[in-house]
Amino acid sequence: MTRFSASPSIPQLQQHWRQMADVQMQDLFASDPQRFERFSLEACGILLDYSKNRIRDETLGLLGQLAEERQLPTWIQRMFSGEAINNTEQRAVLHVALRNDPAQPIRVNGEDVMPGVERVLGQMERLSEAIRNGSWSGHGGQRITDVVNIGIGGSNLGPLMVCEALRPYWQSGLRLHFVSNVDGTHLSETLRPLKAETTLFIVASKTFTTQETLSNAFSARAWLLDQLHDEQAVAAHFIAISTNRAKVEAFGIDSNHMLEFWDWVGGRYSLWSAIGFPIAVAIGMDRFRQLLAGARCMDQHFRQAPLAANMPVILALLGIWYSNFAGASSQAILPYDQYLRYLPDYLQQADMESNGKSVTRDGEAVDYPTGPIIWGSAGTDGQHAYYQLIHQGGHLIPCDFIAPVNSHNELGDQHLKLISNFLAQPEALMRGKSAEQARAELEAAGVSGERLELLARHKTFPGNRPSNSLMFDRLTPEVLGSLIALYEHKIFVQGVLWGLNSYDQWGVELGKELANRILPELRGEPGQGRHDSSTQGLIRHFLQHRQSD
Ligand code: F6P
Numbered sequence: 001m002t003r004f005s006a007s008p009s010i011p012q013l014q015q016h017w018r019q020m021a022d023v024q025m026q027d028l029f030a031s032d033p034q035r036f037e038r039f040s041l042e043a044c045g046i047l048l049d050y051s052k053n054r055i056r057d058e059t060l061g062l063l064g065q066l067a068e069e070r071q072l073p074t075w076i077q078r079m080f081s082g083e084a085i086n087n088t089e090q091r092a093v094l095h096v097a098l099r100n101d102p103a104q105p106i107r108v109n110g111e112d113v114m115p116g117v118e119r120v121l122g123q124m125e126r127l128s129e130a131i132r133n134g135s136w137s138g139h140g141g142q143r144i145t146d147v148v149n150i151g152i153g154g155s156n157l158g159p160l161m162v163c164e165a166l167r168p169y170w171q172s173g174l175r176l177h178f179v180s181n182v183d184g185t186h187l188s189e190t191l192r193p194l195k196a197e198t199t200l201f202i203v204a205s206k207t208f209t210t211q212e213t214l215s216n217a218f219s220a221r222a223w224l225l226d227q228l229h230d231e232q233a234v235a236a237h238f239i240a241i242s243t244n245r246a247k248v249e250a251f252g253i254d255s256n257h258m259l260e261f262w263d264w265v266g267g268r269y270s271l272w273s274a275i276g277f278p279i280a281v282a283i284g285m286d287r288f289r290q291l292l293a294g295a296r297c298m299d300q301h302f303r304q305a306p307l308a309a310n311m312p313v314i315l316a317l318l319g320i321w322y323s324n325f326a327g328a329s330s331q332a333i334l335p336y337d338q339y340l341r342y343l344p345d346y347l348q349q350a351d352m353e354s355n356g357k358s359v360t361r362d363g364e365a366v367d368y369p370t371g372p373i374i375w376g377s378a379g380t381d382g383q384h385a386y387y388q389l390i391h392q393g394g395h396l397i398p399c400d401f402i403a404p405v406n407s408h409n410e411l412g413d414q415h416l417k418l419i420s421n422f423l424a425q426p427e428a429l430m431r432g433k434s435a436e437q438a439r440a441e442l443e444a445a446g447v448s449g450e451r452l453e454l455l456a457r458h459k460t461f462p463g464n465r466p467s468n469s470l471m472f473d474r475l476t477p478e479v480l481g482s483l484i485a486l487y488e489h490k491i492f493v494q495g496v497l498w499g500l501n502s503y504d505q506w507g508v509e510l511g512k513e514l515a516n517r518i519l520p521e522l523r524g525e526p527g528q529g530r531h532d533s534s535t536q537g538l539i540r541h542f543l544q545h546r547q548s549d
């Protein structure tokens with residue numbers, strides 16, 4: 001396959017950006033009263049308004065042409081049919097099977113994976129129900145009140161984000177906690193108010209070899225035994241979720257209390273699998289299935305809708321427009337919903353671990369920008385922090401604004417205030433404020449002379465800054481499933497166009513290797529190699545100032 005930068009439509013898109021760079025979106029709106037209708041679409045309960053982008057029909061036509069040149073439709077089929085598109089790890093990429101209709105087989109190496117998916121869903125149902133209805137009791141016979149998920153990366157961020165997003169659906173009397181950091185503070189502070197008799201640990205790790213997770217799991221085990229003084233207690237207080245049965249058994253967790261998943265589920269795409277067990281505990285299995293149904297709806301839309309009316313494809317192509325032609329290097333995710341406050345963190349891993357790469361799937365170095373820096377936080381907090389830079393800074397930062405029409409917590413007119421901000425920010429980013437407008441406002445306020453000229457320059461907003469707005473009726477399990485799947489497929493499309501394997505993550509390995517080499521030195525053992533003088537100096541400083549217990 002030709003490389004991205006050699007695709008026939010690239011020179012046309014470059015030329016087209018030169019034409020569009022100075023086109024004012026406001027003028028595009030003024031000349032086309034139907035612009036919102038033409039550049040918005042609804043799917044699976046989500047409205048996407050992408051009219052506040054520097055695009056015309058021609059832009060989308062050329063980007064669509066690029067998607068065809070990169071054989072996107074074929075790649076979609078390849079993913080859904082279970083082909084080993086994760087070529088470096090020789091694995092299929094089948095998070096879509098986890099929310100597939102069980103009557104529709106999906107085969108990996110000739111074997112239908114759907115019966116296994118259904119079996120684990122059944123196990124999740126039995127176990128989560130037992131915890132929720134109290135028939136699963138702790139070692140001393142007490143009901144479980146606190147469930148602590150120990151995992152990191154995909155074994156943390158997905159369940160954490162979804163559990164927080166769906167807090168209104170939590171069973172009362174049952175609290176979920178998430179511990180990920182190897183910093184002992186995370187586990188210690190989480191466990192401080194808890195009682196071992198009523199606490200259940202879920203150790204979630206695809207590989208069951210991850211340093212952070214195993215360290216926290218061993219410490220949690222020690223905390224439990226310290227209070228319950230009986231090795232038998234471990235069975236009633238630990239559940240494991242992994243692809244690695246041997247390692248789970250070696251840790252001492254009863255294999256009847258292990259929920260399995262498979263190597264064709266990538267860690268950052270695993271919340272739909274047994275890794276989503278904390279979600280099932282929090283909201284119940286019926287609602288977990290609604291989450292899956294929402295994702296399935298987006299999967300079907302993604303497979304069936306023509307590229308020009310395909311929500312994940314449109315989001316992906318707009319991202320490529322700004323990254324590869326307009327020079328944007330980041331993308332802000334701005335949910336105006338406190339329940340979605342972990343969405344930017346979740347998407348950081350989903351996107352940056354997938355497409356933060358500079359070698360193509362065939363091993364060639366890329367000569368074009370790939371995955372953007374993903375960042376953001378829940379509105380309106382960011383407005384009082386970093387929006388200054390989005391409005392007046394020197395970077396072009398495409399923004400996704402996300403909000404529910406109806407809140408779970410209306411509180412007087414607070415939701416209307418929230419939404420007025422959600423609507424105002426994209427409008428302000430697009431409109432900006434000209435020097436003339438700023439001057440007129442200052443004059444009206446009685447400012448004149450040099451001070452007026454100085455302030456007018458500071459109060460000018462360049463505007464013409466792009467954004468997408470996404471709205472849905474209310475943050476339900478189903479809508480959340482659709483929203484997550486939307487971004488998953490967006491990431492897939494961008495990876496396909498850039499020629500990347502979005503499903504490996506070799507870039508996380510080197511730091512882990514070096515940390516493993518340094519650890520013995522911090523224990524005072526001889527080093528396994530030389531360091532640069534900086535690292536050496538820091539190690540020396542640490543050892544000199546370390547207080548002995
Ligand atoms: O270090 C990165 C990573 O491998 C992620 O891809 C993964 O989600 C995370 O670590 C946790 O891995 P595991 O589930 O195997 O503990």
